[in-house]
Amino acid sequence: MNNSRLKIASLELIDITKRFPGVLANDRVTFDVKSGEIHALLGENGAGKSTLMKVLYGLYQPDGGEIRIDGKSVTIHSPTDAIARGIGMIHQHFMLVDELTVTENVALGLKSSRGPVLDLDKVEARIRQLSQAYGLHINPKAPVWTLAVGERQRVEIVKALYRGADLLILDEPTAVLTPQEVDDLFATLNQMKRDGRALIFISHKLHEVVAISDRISVLRSGRLVDTVPNQGVTRAMLARMMVGRDVLLDRPHTALTPGAARLVLEDVDALGVIGQPALRRVTLEVHAGEILGVAGVSGNGQRELAEVIAGLRAPTGGRVLLDGVDVTSWTPGRRTDAGLGYIPEERMHDGIVQEFSVAENLVLQDYDHPPMSNGVFLNFGAIASRSRDLVRDFNIRTPSIETTTRSLSGGNIQKLILARELSRDPKVLVAAQPTRGVDIGATEYIHQRLLEQRRRGTATLLISEDLDEILNLSDRIVVIYEGRIMGVIAREQATAEQIGLLMAGVAEGR
Numbered sequence: 001m002n003n004s005r006l007k008i009a010s011l012e013l014i015d016i017t018k019r020f021p022g023v024l025a026n027d028r029v030t031f032d033v034k035s036g037e038i039h040a041l042l043g044e045n046g047a048g049k050s051t052l053m054k055v056l057y058g059l060y061q062p063d064g065g066e067i068r069i070d071g072k073s074v075t076i077h078s079p080t081d082a083i084a085r086g087i088g089m090i091h092q093h094f095m096l097v098d099e100l101t102v103t104e105n106v107a108l109g110l111k112s113s114r115g116p117v118l119d120l121d122k123v124e125a126r127i128r129q130l131s132q133a134y135g136l137h138i139n140p141k142a143p144v145w146t147l148a149v150g151e152r153q154r155v156e157i158v159k160a161l162y163r164g165a166d167l168l169i170l171d172e173p174t175a176v177l178t179p180q181e182v183d184d185l186f187a188t189l190n191q192m193k194r195d196g197r198a199l200i201f202i203s204h205k206l207h208e209v210v211a212i213s214d215r216i217s218v219l220r221s222g223r224l225v226d227t228v229p230n231q232g233v234t235r236a237m238l239a240r241m242m243v244g245r246d247v248l249l250d251r252p253h254t255a256l257t258p259g260a261a262r263l264v265l266e267d268v269d270a271l272g273v274i275g276q277p278a279l280r281r282v283t284l285e286v287h288a289g290e291i292l293g294v295a296g297v298s299g300n301g302q303r304e305l306a307e308v309i310a311g312l313r314a315p316t317g318g319r320v321l322l323d324g325v326d327v328t329s330w331t332p333g334r335r336t337d338a339g340l341g342y343i344p345e346e347r348m349h350d351g352i353v354q355e356f357s358v359a360e361n362l363v364l365q366d367y368d369h370p371p372m373s374n375g376v377f378l379n380f381g382a383i384a385s386r387s388r389d390l391v392r393d394f395n396i397r398t399p400s401i402e403t404t405t406r407s408l409s410g411g412n413i414q415k416l417i418l419a420r421e422l423s424r425d426p427k428v429l430v431a432a433q434p435t436r437g438v439d440i441g442a443t444e445y446i447h448q449r450l451l452e453q454r455r456r457g458t459a460t461l462l463i464s465e466d467l468d469e470i471l472n473l474s475d476r477i478v479v480i481y482e483g484r485i486m487g488v489i490a491r492e493q494a495t496a497e498q499i500g501l502l503m504a505g506v507a508e509g510r
Helices: 049-056 081-083 102-107 118-136 149-162 179-195 206-212 235-243 302-310 333-339 347-351 358-360 380-393 411-424 440-455 467-473 496-503
Strands: 009-019 023-036 037-043 064-070 070-072 087-090 168-170 199-204 215-221 223-229 261-271 277-287 290-293 317-322 340-343 427-430 460-462 474-482 484-489
Touching: 009 049, 023 037, 023 049, 023 064, 023 199, 023 440, 037 049, 037 118, 037 179, 037 206, 037 235, 049 168, 049 199, 081 087, 081 380, 102 118, 102 149, 118 149, 118 179, 118 206, 149 179, 168 317, 179 199, 179 206, 179 496, 206 235, 215 235, 261 302, 261 460, 277 460, 277 484, 290 440, 290 467, 290 496, 302 340, 302 460, 317 467, 333 340, 347 411, 358 380, 358 411, 380 411, 411 440, 427 440, 440 460, 440 467, 440 474, 460 467, 460 484, 474 496, 484 496
Parallel strands: 023 223, 037 199, 037 215, 087 168, 168 199, 290 460, 290 474, 340 427, 427 460
Antiparallel strands: 009 023, 009 064, 064 070, 215 223, 261 277, 261 317, 474 484
16 A cells, blocks of 8 residues: 555645535635645635535535646545545544544454455554654554544554545644644654645644645635735734624733622542543642633543532532532522522533524523513513514624524624623632634634623633643643643643643643
8 A cells, every 4th residue: 555656746626615404505606725734724614615625535525616736627426436545534523433543443344455365464553663663653553442542643644644635624733733643743744745645634723724834725605715825924814804803813901800709619530421530630720800710521521520519510529619508419400599600512402592692592491580581470571572682782694583592603602692691790710611612703702702791890710722722721730631630820820731641641741
């Protein structure tokens, strides 16, 4: 499987159009990439990036346009066809079988050179060659379930290289990596570029796009805005191309004197969905007028932490205190009435009732309190007035307050949840992944509202896998790894490298 001669020197997508019912996902998009180049594809959620790449990889068939490899028009019928032509794709969610070893995952679906007899020894030897050539440090004999997230991504890259990929599509490849793992990935990509491979890098992290790419193409609403060389480009320029207006990316951090501890966790233990230990003696406190950021790679207890505080998951040990009162046994509703606001990680499942109207979701916490109701009767006039005010104040884009909430965009649903929770002026706010899957314009707005709550004295626990978000908003930062708090760092002393080590389970001082 050694690629002594690369098959793809250039690839062009010309006037690609792809329609879905009611949506023009790609509108005559033209994009190209050459061997020895990293071409970044940038755009907000729903801009058409993933659709365009799924057309290239054979997952979708275009409704118009043409694909050319080295100047020759081709039709890519399926991913199998794409792989045969030298095109590989690393998906954001890895396509690996946990129970199999690295070698077995790489060999999966390929014919053995020995007929019915597996040639895993040859596959293992080739994996070791590729690992050495590209700095992809993985043990071919290791079961995938034992590997860390960064190692699993290396297996995906080795799989693509083993199958002879000359062109590699990387869809949000850094979303679940620590800063050190991102550095390792970029070293691998640059080595692949030096070897003459073509790489398409899809990301929403502007600083990474600037750091790794040779050219950058920006999509907005299914159309190509522009393709620009990396030289001299800035994050502000790229954000303007993505959104169509100037975006405030970095906010000056003003010092505030925090008040009393409003949220306290003492030695909290909790189990996960399948009964495994998810939180291990977690102790922390959040003060009035403070944002405490919780950093960590996905799956290290963040969701369980938020649910224990919100009252949705019972701890198996320890205490939760709200304004000095032990609320460990309280229901979610009682905690809400005591001043807790909660922005859940899964907004569609836990944050709204999808079939309810915008107005109904906006009063979900208060419909049984005056003036929303009078005894057993709802006050529809008060509900409509309150909902119109919140739609206006929080810039929720909806045809009307009677619109079914599920028809709104992700960013507007998140703003609806934010409006409902913040309008109650909470003493404590738990914001779990508040900007996940939200475009850069909505992210800017959400950050602005969280900082406004900080000024108003709210104690905010910000749980996010976006390290830039944590560093941009937090006063102090705690890092969680396998359900344990690894360290607490003041924002002005925090570095991405230090946080990254803690995220990987390396304790301070080692």
